[in-house]
Amino acid sequence: QAADKVTGAEDNANSAQINADQAKAESDKANADLETAKKENPVSEEQINNAEQAKNDAQTNVENASNDVNSAQTALDSANGTAADAQNKLTDAENAKTILLSLSETVGARIRAEHAYIGVVSVTIVDNEFRHLSRQCTLSTPTDITEIIYENACRLFDLTWNHVPIRLLGVSTTHATDTAFHQMNLFDEDKNERFAMLNKAVDSIRDKYGE
Numbered sequence: 001q002a003a004d005k006v007t008g009a010e011d012n013a014n015s016a017q018i019n020a021d022q023a024k025a026e027s028d029k030a031n032a033d034l035e036t037a038k039k040e041n042p043v044s045e046e047q048i049n050n051a052e053q054a055k056n057d058a059q060t061n062v063e064n065a066s067n068d069v070n071s072a073q074t075a076l077d078s079a080n081g082t083a084a085d086a087q088n089k090l091t092d093a094e095n096a097k098t099i100l101l102s103l104s105e106t107v108g109a110r111i112r113a114e115h116a117y118i119g120v121v122s123v124t125i126v127d128n129e130f131r132h133l134s135r136q137c138t139l140s141t142p143t144d145i146t147e148i149i150y151e152n153a154c155r156l157f158d159l160t161w162n163h164v165p166i167r168l169l170g171v172s173t174t175h176a177t178d179t180a181f182h183q184m185n186l187f188d189e190d191k192n193e194r195f196a197m198l199n200k201a202v203d204s205i206r207d208k209y210g211e
Helices: 002-039 045-080 093-113 146-160 186-209
Strands: 082-090 117-127 132-143 166-177
Touching: 002 045, 082 093, 093 117, 093 146, 093 166, 117 146, 132 146, 132 166, 146 166
Parallel strands: none
Antiparallel strands: 082 166, 117 132, 117 166
8 A cells, every 4th residue: 555655665764774784884894804814924815805805795785785775765755745945935925836836746756656646735834933834635536646736735835824934845645545536527537637648748757857
């Protein structure tokens, strides 16, 4: 179930960090063994070669473990949603909603990549005085469509923002499922089909050229 991916990502991140720490310890030991082999008298060429290989293998394990940590952290970030730090401290709704659109596109793409649908959209605002404001809404039907996520994010933003300069904006989604039940009129169905086709095209471009 897509809803379990947050917990899974957290466990993977913790496990990857443990593996990275173990790999680093093994690399340090291999380096120490190599130095010991070089200092032994007489020096065995076979010992030197074996120690060099152990050192190289340990370093490879460290690099692989580090990559695993990065991958696990990326997965965890995806599961928890994403946020944009507005370093210039947003002061107007138009620019804030431009950032909300970018966040909604990123969140929507990740949901579709997991073949999931979400039932709740949340917006978080951290203002210039570090006050945290948040609001969420439950959708009438689960969705994976960027435009629906963005539309609800904007509505939540309008209800939440206190017009204090914004330091950080966040969009996240919860109540994920791997099935969608659509109950809508023909106009909405046609509109969502067009949005779905557009999202598919955008996702294809992202996959090819990156975000």
